[in-house]
Amino acid sequence: MKKTLIAMGVLGAFSSLAFAASNVTLYGIIEEGVIVQKAKHGDNKVELNSGFGQGSRWGIKGVEDLGNGYSAGFVLEQGFNADNGNEATSGKAFNRESFLYVKGGFGSFGFGRTGALSFAQTQAILTGWAFGTSYGASSWQSAIANNFSRMDNVLSYATPSFNGFTGHVMYSNGLTSDSEKWSDNNHYYGIGIKYQANAIKSSLIFEAADNKGTATDAKTAGDIMTQQEYALAVAGVAAEDYKAWAKVDANKEAYKTWAKTELAAGEAAKKPIYVINYGLEYNLGSWTPMFAYQFAHQNNGRRTHMFGLSASAQVAGGKAMLGARYVFGKDYAKKVGANEVAVDGDVRAWTIGAAYEYPLSKRTAVKTYAGYADSGKEWKEVEDVAYNGYQVYLGLRHAF
CATH class of the missing domain: 2.40.160.10 (Porin)
Known part of the structure; x- marks a missing residue:
């Protein structure tokens, strides 16, 4: 009788575990x-x-019915590189x-x-x-x-x-x-x-x-001035005289050089992107x-x-x-692609x-x-x- 009760208890426990796990799914793509x-x-x-068309990954997802039309769920998904077995992002478990x-x-x-x-x-x-x-x-x-x-x-x-x-x-x-x-x-x-x-x-x-939080410790002119404002300040030119100043070829080259280097004194803060x-x-x-x-x-x-x-x-x-x-x-980037290619104008x-x-x-x-x-x-x-x-x-x- 005791063996029967124990067996029934074990079967009941496994049944409960299977029911509890029925809404949890292990899945993945390689x-x-x-x-x-x-x-x-x-x-x-x-x-x-690895993962050129679809990223190699494995994951666990589950959902629990809370009643009255409510539910709670989770997704845990980890990417990996199938060619060497490494994590897709080092140090992150999911x-x-x-x-x-x-x-x-x-x-x-x-x-x-x-x-x-x-x-x-x-x-x-x-x-x-x-x-x-x-x-x-x-x-x-x-x-x-x-x-x-x-x-x-x-x-x-x-x-x-x-x-x-x-x-x-x-x-x-x-x-x-x-x-x-x-x-x-x-x-x-x-x-x-x-x-x-x-x-x-x-x-x-x-x-x-x-x-x-992406600015350098010391603020540069690029944090507080537009490129035109900075060019005028460097040249000592009043805003109303800018058109005449800009027509001089030497000034154009000076402005273009500055725009490419974005101030040798340091990096300007990254601006918001929309x-x-x-x-x-x-x-x-x-x-x-x-x-x-x-x-x-x-x-x-x-x-x-x-x-x-x-x-x-x-x-x-x-x-x-x-x-x-x-x-x-x-584009006004200091680095584009794999190389240090500075750009400061029209792109396509x-x-x-x-x-x-x-x-x-x-x-x-x-x-x-x-x-x-x-x-x-x-x-x-x-x-x-x-x-x-x-x-x-x-x-x-x-x-x-």
Whole structure:
């Protein structure tokens, strides 16, 4: 009788554990392949690459029903490099996402580490670009763009759906740390609207980072003066006489030299950056055309417009993607791409890419990609495949 009771107790315990664990899921993706690429003026490179199309990761997610339409859940997701087994971000146990949330009739509220509204992960709402934030030079997140990535110390809220519309608000109390006083932490602010109903998917996102706490200890003239104001001060020219002064070739060269070096005395503080992303997708059944636009503004940084046209389609049992985009505007960066390339004026770039994913099973697929980028004006000599060069990729992805 005692053995029977013990056996029943053990079975009951295992049953309880199984029930408790029934809403917890272990999942992951491993993607690895070979990439051949060449940047302008650079060498041909052949590399084993992890996560080119989808980042290699494993994760645990779970949800608990709290009753009355409420639930609590979590996502813990770690990225890794399949080619060498290293962490994708050294020192972070769950670098991709570490997020706790509650849901109910009010919508969804959560906090932790996650991706920005215009990036990836569970809180993102970016639409309008077939390649999303993956596929190297064709990523909406590539070097020629101005975007936000994953962030620490995030608070995120999403409204319930109203006829297909949802509102989203996100705030980071410190993109990487909030241990200092509030004014010395670098904050992120995001607000967006997403629409998803029938064949249409669309989003409009406004984001900003105040870049607090990034100034050098000693303030420089660039912190408090515009480039024109500084040039006038150095030349000893009154503002009303500026037009006559600027016509002198020597003065033009002096001003250009200063703009490139941004004051030899030290770095100016980074200015706040503002980014708007808009995307639209229309599902026509066998294929989905897409449109995306980005505007970015940062004093002493970039002021650019980026347009993208892309599409995804079901072809020969797999998924094909094609996209082209064009960027133009101004850039005043001290470093662009892999080299110390200073720019101080008009920039432009265009990128074209194509990808194909063929499923071998429900969980395994072969992936291919080819892309080319070309830049002009101040970016024409940047040695980076996102600006100038090509990429070709062949890989295998397995999901579990």
